[in-house]
Amino acid sequence: MKLSGAEIVIQSLKDEGVEYVFGYPGGAVLHIYDAIHNQSDVEHILVRHEQGATHAADGYARSTGKPGVVLVTSGPGATNAVTGIATAHLDSIPLVVITGQVTSAFIGSDAFQEVDSVGISRPCVKHNFLIKRAEDIADTMKKAFHIATTGRPGPVVVDIPKDITDPNIKIDYEYPEDIKIRSYNPTVQGNQRQIKKAVELILAAKRPMIYSGGGVVLSNASEELTTFADRLGFPITQTLMGLGAYPASGKNFVGMLGMHGTYEANMAMHECDTLVAIGARFDDRVTGDIEKFCPHAKIIHIDIDPSSIAKNVRVDIPIVGDVKHVLVDMSKELKLAKTEPDAKALESWWKQIKKWESGNCLRYDKNSALIKPQFVVEELHKVTGGDAFITSDVGQHQMFAAQFYGFNKPRRWINSGGLGTMGFGLPAALGVQLAHRDEVVACITGEASIQMCIQELSTALQYDLPVKIIMLNNRYMGMVRQWQEFFYESRYSQSYMKALPDFVKLAESYGHVGMRIEKPADVNSALTEAFAMKDKLVFMDFITDQTENVYPMIAAGKGHHEMHLQAECVPTQSSDRELA
Amino acid sequence: MRHIISVLIENEAGALSRVAGLFSARGYNIESLTVGVTEDASLSRMTITTRGSDNIIEQIIKQLNKLVDVVKVADITEGSHIERELMMVKVDAKDSATKDELQRLADIFKGRIIDVSDDIYIIELTGEGEKLDSFINALEEKIIIETVRSGATGIARGKKALQV
Numbered sequence: 001m002k003l004s005g006a007e008i009v010i011q012s013l014k015d016e017g018v019e020y021v022f023g024y025p026g027g028a029v030l031h032i033y034d035a036i037h038n039q040s041d042v043e044h045i046l047v048r049h050e051q052g053a054t055h056a057a058d059g060y061a062r063s064t065g066k067p068g069v070v071l072v073t074s075g076p077g078a079t080n081a082v083t084g085i086a087t088a089h090l091d092s093i094p095l096v097v098i099t100g101q102v103t104s105a106f107i108g109s110d111a112f113q114e115v116d117s118v119g120i121s122r123p124c125v126k127h128n129f130l131i132k133r134a135e136d137i138a139d140t141m142k143k144a145f146h147i148a149t150t151g152r153p154g155p156v157v158v159d160i161p162k163d164i165t166d167p168n169i170k171i172d173y174e175y176p177e178d179i180k181i182r183s184y185n186p187t188v189q190g191n192q193r194q195i196k197k198a199v200e201l202i203l204a205a206k207r208p209m210i211y212s213g214g215g216v217v218l219s220n221a222s223e224e225l226t227t228f229a230d231r232l233g234f235p236i237t238q239t240l241m242g243l244g245a246y247p248a249s250g251k252n253f254v255g256m257l258g259m260h261g262t263y264e265a266n267m268a269m270h271e272c273d274t275l276v277a278i279g280a281r282f283d284d285r286v287t288g289d290i291e292k293f294c295p296h297a298k299i300i301h302i303d304i305d306p307s308s309i310a311k312n313v314r315v316d317i318p319i320v321g322d323v324k325h326v327l328v329d330m331s332k333e334l335k336l337a338k339t340e341p342d343a344k345a346l347e348s349w350w351k352q353i354k355k356w357e358s359g360n361c362l363r364y365d366k367n368s369a370l371i372k373p374q375f376v377v378e379e380l381h382k383v384t385g386g387d388a389f390i391t392s393d394v395g396q397h398q399m400f401a402a403q404f405y406g407f408n409k410p411r412r413w414i415n416s417g418g419l420g421t422m423g424f425g426l427p428a429a430l431g432v433q434l435a436h437r438d439e440v441v442a443c444i445t446g447e448a449s450i451q452m453c454i455q456e457l458s459t460a461l462q463y464d465l466p467v468k469i470i471m472l473n474n475r476y477m478g479m480v481r482q483w484q485e486f487f488y489e490s491r492y493s494q495s496y497m498k499a500l501p502d503f504v505k506l507a508e509s510y511g512h513v514g515m516r517i518e519k520p521a522d523v524n525s526a527l528t529e530a531f532a533m534k535d536k537l538v539f540m541d542f543i544t545d546q547t548e549n550v551y552p553m554i555a556a557g558k559g560h561h562e563m564h565l566q567a568e569c570v571p572t573q574s575s576d577r578e579l580a
Numbered sequence: 581m582r583h584i585i586s587v588l589i590e591n592e593a594g595a596l597s598r599v600a601g602l603f604s605a606r607g608y609n610i611e612s613l614t615v616g617v618t619e620d621a622s623l624s625r626m627t628i629t630t631r632g633s634d635n636i637i638e639q640i641i642k643q644l645n646k647l648v649d650v651v652k653v654a655d656i657t658e659g660s661h662i663e664r665e666l667m668m669v670k671v672d673a674k675d676s677a678t679k680d681e682l683q684r685l686a687d688i689f690k691g692r693i694i695d696v697s698d699d700i701y702i703i704e705l706t707g708e709g710e711k712l713d714s715f716i717n718a719l720e721e722k723i724i725i726e727t728v729r730s731g732a733t734g735i736a737r738g739k740k741a742l743q744v
């Protein structure tokens with residue numbers, strides 16, 4: 001087959017089985033856009049800002065496990081995409097981002113719309129390429145998809161100068177079946193000796209704890225994790241990125257851990273004697289003060305990325321490998337083992353955990369005359385049967401969503417955990433809805449975050465994407481306000497926005513339905529009404545209590561046992577608790 | 581502790597910036613970095629001297645291995661190894677006494693005078709960094725016009741080798 005460089009780019013996508021390309025045209029990619037125009041296998045989704053393209057592709061990838069694909073022009077197109085690339089990078093999401101580049105002969109001359117895209121993106125990609133010859137496009141595309149989706153996934157940027165996509169120069173095309181990269185061989189299987197050692201330690205544990213993260217979701221190991229935790233009867237906590245891999249309704253789940261984790265999860269981390277970390281990376285928002293982290297525990301760490309192991313925390317038994325494979329092998333090893341977990345020790349450990357739980361650290365005022373954000377999320381769970389895809393932005397609303405929605409399946413909770421990118425929620429929801437046309441998709445957001453990518457409301461109309469926007473409008477950058485209340489003596493420097501738009505009219509002017517909800521009594525009925533509009537995007541503006549804070553909270557520099565709790569949530573044994 | 585890390589990396593545009601970028605982004609220190617092609621033209625070999633605790637060195641090696649273009653990494657200071665650096669010093673050899681003294685010093689340090697012009701000598705010396713330092717210290721400071729050092733390279737002794 002003889003094709004031009006531009007046609008090869010698109011044909012490679014077809015051969016990779018790509019359904020959607022999220023993008024925005026411009027000079028350097030016009031040949032490629034012309035090739036898009038002449039075919040119908042790959043659907044192009046025209047966003048309103050390149051950041052939106054990357055987040056939409058990211059939402060598509062997180063909800064399906066398939067790579068998200070982005071196409072942007074050189075210069076400002078590429079720089080606009082950087083935030084989304086970095087967002088995907090920190091959460092290990094597979095993206096292939098094609099950036100146009102100025103014509104080869106102009107590279108380095110400060111040509112119109114020239115930036116060093118490979119240089120700019122280098123620190124926030126898994127890998128990147130600048131293609132020099134049309135003959136290299138097919139191989140490079142194959143490599144890009146291979147690198148993005150294997151090992152620890154991540155974004156890959158492919159920078160393509162305009163001249164090599166010239167429609168008048170046709171060359172032979174053949175898409176490689178597979179590709180070998182001698183310098184790139186991710187480890188999949190865990191070391192058997194280490195796995196044996198880990199199982200011995202697990203079976204000897206008196207106060208065990210499973211701490212699992214986004215790696216379980218990425219490796220599609222939800223079933224294996226659930227079997228593992230249930231077979232052992234061990235308490236399990238999950239990170240913000242891991243929610244849903246083990247069901248929130250599962251009997252061993254003790255809630256999320258970390259800065260806004262539950263009291264019981266964090267106390268159990270502090271007191272456990274054996275920690276099984278699975279596809280989690282000991283992020284600082286999870287560990288609190290590293291010096292005070294799990295002081296009594298022997299630590300087993302399963303991760304596909306060797307550099308994650310022993311990076312922040314010393315580890316006793318490291319196991320490098322794909323979480324799914326390692327969990328399968330561990331379960332086999334458990335079956336062969338002659339001993340069982342110490343039932344008596346486990347029973348008293350669970351008793352202790354139940355005691356911590358009894359403080360009900362997520363309690364909030366249910367009789368308030370104002371709408372409490374937590375209440376909206378709980379009602380949302382009811383109205384959607386707990387089965388919706390939920391994307392979120394960044395702030396208090398994100399934490400409330402994580403704490404209160406109760407995710408029972410993996411890939412349903414879609415948020416920017418690592419980079420904490422405001423503006424992520426709406427475009428990500430569009431990507432999710434495209435991938436799951438018949439499923440319910442909601443974006444939980446704040447009035448500050450939503451304005452960072454609000455323009456994508458227009459994209460939603462163009463492609464009939466009926467996502468539901470659940471905006472918890474506290475008229476503050478709530479998370480910033482909370483920190484200022486706690487740590488800056490309530491000096492609310494620049495965290496209040498005086499001039500908010502009328503969001504109902506705004507939604508309407510974009511061609512959608514807008515609703516404002518001001519009373520707690522209306523929350524459920526409004527949600528029911530909105531979700532009944534199956535083919536409409538509904539923008540719900542919930543006017544919530546401005547003073548609400550996210551509890552519990554571990555302040556910077558504090559340990560898991562030093563949580564900041566609401567006054568009324570002090571557990572029965574006061575010695576269990578210290579205020580920050 | 582000082583470590584010498586050898587890296588085999590695909591000989592492609594941008595390879596050096598990936599390594600340099602990694603060190604600056606993660607705040608690792610680089611004392612020197614040398615790079616050249618190997619017997620296999622598709623591969624470059626880098627030698628990086630760095631300092632850090634065992635934890636940091638472990639992370640540096642892991643992070644280098646994580647770079648997609650990196651084929652192999654070894655900390656050659658872990659085992660018995662040979663380290664060499666090349667230095668050229670340009671000196672003012674104005675009078676015959678100085679000329680004699682320079683010849684004598686060069687002989688002691690097993691260096692060579694490789695260029696002579698208009699009372700200017702260029703002396704070439706290879707060895708470990710400390711030997712080069714001592715040579716500089718042995719010279720009268722005011723006669724040194726210019727010094728250039730290659731940075732350290734190194735190789736493991738015996739059968740051990742960094743190969744594909």
Ligand SMILES: Cc1ncc(C[n+]2csc(CCOP(=O)(O)OP(=O)(O)O)c2C)c(N)n1
Nearest residue numbers: 395396397422446447448449476477478479
């Ligand atoms: C792009 C970006 N800029 C700044 C921040 C810092 N930040 C974190 S939360 C937050 C406030 C978010 O406000 P809002 O969206 O209203 O959510 P709320 O906390 O009120 O629920 C800010 C400014 C960020 N995370 N991302």
Ligand SMILES: [Mg+2]
Nearest residue numbers: 446447476478
């Ligand atoms: Mg807000």
